Amino acid sequence: MKKLINATENVVVDALAGMAAAHSDLISVHIAPHYITRADAPVKGKVGLVSGGGSGHEPMHGGFVGMGMLDAACPGEVFTSPTPDQMLEATKAVDGGAGVLHIVKNYTGDVMNFEMAAEMAKAEGSNVEAVVIDDDVAVKDSLYTAGRRGVGATVLAEKICGAAAEAGKSLAEVADLCRKVNGQARSMGMALTSCTVPAAGKPTFELGEGEMEIGIGIHGEPGRERRALGSAAEITKQLTDPILEDLPFAKGDRVLAFVNGMGGTPLIELYIVYNELVKLLGQHGITIERHLIGPYITSLEMAGCSITLLKLDDELVQLWDAPVHTPALRWGV
Amino acid sequence: MSVDVGAVIAWMRRYAAVIADQKGALTELDSAIGDADHGTNMDRGMQAVVAKLDGAPPPDVGAALKTVGMTLISTVGGSGGPLYGSFFMQAGNALAGETELTPQELVRALEAGVAGVMKIGKSTTGEKTMLDTLVPAVEALHAAVDGGASLGDALTAACEAGQHGMEATIPMLATKGRASYLGERSIGHQDPGATSSNLLLRTLAESLE
Numbered sequence: 293m294k295k296l297i298n299a300t301e302n303v304v305v306d307a308l309a310g311m312a313a314a315h316s317d318l319i320s321v322h323i324a325p326h327y328i329t330r331a332d333a334p335v336k337g338k339v340g341l342v343s344g345g346g347s348g349h350e351p352m353h354g355g356f357v358g359m360g361m362l363d364a365a366c367p368g369e370v371f372t373s374p375t376p377d378q379m380l381e382a383t384k385a386v387d388g389g390a391g392v393l394h395i396v397k398n399y400t401g402d403v404m405n406f407e408m409a410a411e412m413a414k415a416e417g418s419n420v421e422a423v424v425i426d427d428d429v430a431v432k433d434s435l436y437t438a439g440r441r442g443v444g445a446t447v448l449a450e451k452i453c454g455a456a457a458e459a460g461k462s463l464a465e466v467a468d469l470c471r472k473v474n475g476q477a478r479s480m481g482m483a484l485t486s487c488t489v490p491a492a493g494k495p496t497f498e499l500g501e502g503e504m505e506i507g508i509g510i511h512g513e514p515g516r517e518r519r520a521l522g523s524a525a526e527i528t529k530q531l532t533d534p535i536l537e538d539l540p541f542a543k544g545d546r547v548l549a550f551v552n553g554m555g556g557t558p559l560i561e562l563y564i565v566y567n568e569l570v571k572l573l574g575q576h577g578i579t580i581e582r583h584l585i586g587p588y589i590t591s592l593e594m595a596g597c598s599i600t601l602l603k604l605d606d607e608l609v610q611l612w613d614a615p616v617h618t619p620a621l622r623w624g625v
Numbered sequence: 626m627s628v629d630v631g632a633v634i635a636w637m638r639r640y641a642a643v644i645a646d647q648k649g650a651l652t653e654l655d656s657a658i659g660d661a662d663h664g665t666n667m668d669r670g671m672q673a674v675v676a677k678l679d680g681a682p683p684p685d686v687g688a689a690l691k692t693v694g695m696t697l698i699s700t701v702g703g704s705g706g707p708l709y710g711s712f713f714m715q716a717g718n719a720l721a722g723e724t725e726l727t728p729q730e731l732v733r734a735l736e737a738g739v740a741g742v743m744k745i746g747k748s749t750t751g752e753k754t755m756l757d758t759l760v761p762a763v764e765a766l767h768a769a770v771d772g773g774a775s776l777g778d779a780l781t782a783a784c785e786a787g788q789h790g791m792e793a794t795i796p797m798l799a800t801k802g803r804a805s806y807l808g809e810r811s812i813g814h815q816d817p818g819a820t821s822s823n824l825l826l827r828t829l830a831e832s833l834e
Contacts, residue, residue, distance in 0.1 A: 325699075346660075346702075369669070371660045372702040400802045404707035404745055408698065430806075437805040491665040496656050511660035513803055516810070 293493045300490040304347045304369055311354055315619045318358045325375065327382035328354045329364045339457040339466045340364065340386035343395040343450060344379060345402055346371040348489070349510055352447060352589045355620030361454035362618070363392075370489050370592070371511045373401035379409030383418055391419035391463030395450060395470060397442030398426035399511075421463055423470040425449055427479045427600065429538045430507030430516055441509050444550050444600030445477035447588050448612075451621065455614035469611075473602065478535040481598030482527060483508045483515065485556060487591050506530060510554070510591045510598075524561070528568035531599045536576060541601060543577035548584070548612060550600040555590035557597055562586065565597055582612055588620065628726035628776075628833065633689040634678050636832040641671035643824050654817040658804035662703060663817040670701035670709070685724045690717030690734070704802060705818070708742050708755065715741030728770045728779060735763045746801065750790075753799035753811060755818035762787030762826050780830035784823075791815065791823040 297303050305323060312321035320329050327344075334340060343353045344366030353365035363386035368374035383392045392413070396406045403424060410420045425442035432440075453470045461469070483505040486495035489512065496512035499505060504527070507515035522530070541547065551566045553559070562585050573580055581604050589598070602608070615624030644651075644667045651664030677696045683689040694713030698706050716738035723730060739759050743749060750760045765786035769779035792815070799811035802818075 346662075368702045369662070369666070372662045372666055373704070373706070375699050375702050375706055377699045400746075401702065401704035401707070404704060405702065407745075408707060432808070437800065437808075438802055441806065489661045492652050492656065492661040496661045509803075509806060511803070513658075513660050513806060516806070516808055 293488050293490070295488070295490060297490055300493070303490050304367060307347070307350070308354075308367065311619065318617065318619060319354070322381070322385075325378040325381050327364055327366045327378050327385070328357050329382065329385050330358055333363055333386045334388035335363070336388045337390055337460075338388050339390045339461065339463050340383070340388055340392040341395060341450065341454055341457055341466070342366070342379065342382050342386060342392055343446070344368065344374045344382070344406075345397055345399070346373060346511065348592045349590050351620030353450070356447070356450050356618050358616070358618030359625070360451075360458050360614060360616035360618070361621065362450055370491065373399065373405045376405050376408040376412060379406060380412045380416075383409065383413045383420060384416065387418050391421065393453065393457075393463060393466050393470065394420060394422040395446065395453065396422055396424045397446055398424045398439050399441060400438050419463060421467045423449075423467055423474065425474050427474060427477045428509065429478050429480050429534045430509075443481060443510055444479040444552050444589055444598050445474055445602065447584070448477060448548065448550060448600065448602050449473040451616060452608060452611045454616065455611040458614065473608070476539070476603040477600055478538050479598055479600040480531045480535055481508050481510070481552075481554065481596065482506050482531060483554060483591075483594050483596035484521070485595040487512045487555065487594035489592070504596075508591075508596065510589060512591055512594060524564045525568045528565050528599070529572060532569060532572050535599060535601050539603065541576070541578055541603065545578045546581045546604045547573070547578055548582040548602040548604055548608075549573070549580045550584040550602070552589055552598045552600065553587035554594040554596040554598065555587055556593040556595035557587075559586065562597060565599070569599060581609060628686070628731055629724060630683060630686055630689050632833060633686055633693075634682070636829050637671070637674050637678060637693060639828040639832050640825055641675045643828055644668050644671045644821070647824060651817050651821055654815055654820055657814045658799065658807055658811050659817060660803055663705060663821065666701045666703050666705050667709075667821055670697045670706065673700040685720075685722055686726055687717045687720035687723055690714075690720065693717075704746075705821070707745050708818070711741035711745045712738040728776045731776070732763070732767045732770050735766065739763050748801045751797065752801040753794045753797040753804060753816045753819070754801050755816070755822040757794050757797070757816065758787045758790045758819040758822040758826070761790040776833060780833060784826050784830050787823050787826045791819040794819045
């Protein structure tokens with residue numbers, strides 16, 4: 293294992309210290325329990341947005357804390373859900389009196405820990421709602437799985453709900469909006485290489501030179517299927533077709549197209565994928581009205597990408613365009 | 626040996642030592658069908674449990690088990706934190722104020738713990754989880770105690786049943802937790818949670834020998 297770390301057990305705290313040093317104008321970093329809040333939290337009268345999950349997906353979630361997006365993020369150990377006491381402290385720290393929304397990615401551990409935290413926060417008088425994000429079409433949503441994973445739509449939901457909260461929407465309205473974004477977004481990812489969890493010290497899975505893993509999540513967990521490596525055009529089609537079929541997206545739809553890097557794939561390759569996506573959606577009569585390209589929800593140093601499509605309407609476009617000022621996303625300010 | 630606060634502390638020390646020793650093996654199992662963190666997480670939690678029990682020895686068995694549960698919930702994270710945390714919290718709740726347990730009370734506590742895992746995990750046996758170890762083990766313990774077996778013999782029966790349950794997860798299709806994302810590819814791998822639960826039972830038996 294070759295990594296830029298000091299000690300495997302200090303990876304998360306050392307990175308948090310770096311974020312604190314870099315972005316003290318935007319965020320405050322709290323250690324033990326670990327959570328990150330907006331520097332000006334709590335914002336009086338505004339719905340607070342709290343998310344969290346294992347570390348290793350940077351910039352998600354800590355990089356999305358700030359004006360127009362999250363009020364707090366709770367980082368767990370690498371690929372490990374944070375604990376309820378982190379979520380409870382974060383919830384209390386950002387409760388400006390209008391209630392707090394927990395945005396939870398659908399993983400068994402995240403859901404259980406956030407449920408415990410919400411119960412504790414309610415017992416202490418906070419008004420908490422939770423929305424679970426589950427946009428990954430690679431997983432069958434059935435009685436036989438833990439349900440679809442929360443992946444790329446999480447980034448889009450945090451941005452859009454952050455704008456709505458900033459505009460003064462109520463907790464119920466922001467929660468409804470979050471469910472709407474989740475309901476209209478679909479994602480699928482693939483890996484060219486595995487990743488190495490620092491504490492494990494070796495790659496989570498092995499992929500041969502001519503192979504790729506289709507339908508991966510964001511934790512180095514193997515996907516549903518191993519296939520022969522294809523061209524960018526072929527891979528883009530293999531990711532996009534299941535997304536289009538699932539919602540389904542139809543001719544005339546307006547979408548936000550999010551081409552996400554898994555951490556180890558350079559931007560030059562993401563643009564090649566984006567170009568293929570433009571062509572493919574053009575053939576289906578679907579208009580890309582907004583896009584996001586880059587590594588925003590990563591899986592350590594895994595090479596690969598995911599594609600997320602969100603069906604847009606005027607409300608979502610307006611909220612997407614609203615000002616945001618966080619360590620990782622910034623526009624309109 | 627009597628089942629008192631000292632026995633709980635001895636159990637937790639032994640479990641912490643075994644987890645530290647088996648950390649790599651547990652994480653290896655989790656790499657195959659999960660996200661490669663189970664051993665590391667359990668080790669972090671059990672080190673914290675031992676430190677907590679050393680810092681302030683609890684007054685009774687119920688309090689000791691609840692301390693273990695609270696500490697695991699706030700230090701393990703992932704799925705293991707809420708699941709093992711609930712196991713010990715519910716076991717502790719069933720024994721409020723007890724300083725020394727009869728075999729029947731131990732059965733009652735473990736059954737309450739298993740019910741706690743089922744509730745928060747919304748799970749049952751046959752889904753390739755820790756319950757595949759715990760449920761048959763606690764059933765065997767209950768039957769042996771009812772049949773008049775000594776606590777030692779009853780725990781031996783429980784460990785055997787737990788071991789079979791753990792091994793039975795190998796050919797199972799996972800339908801809960803992260804392994805369920807793999808579908809058919811989860812078949813052929815032993816469940817990491819069933820494995821750490823098997824170690825939990827074995828260390829209980831060993832610490833009461």
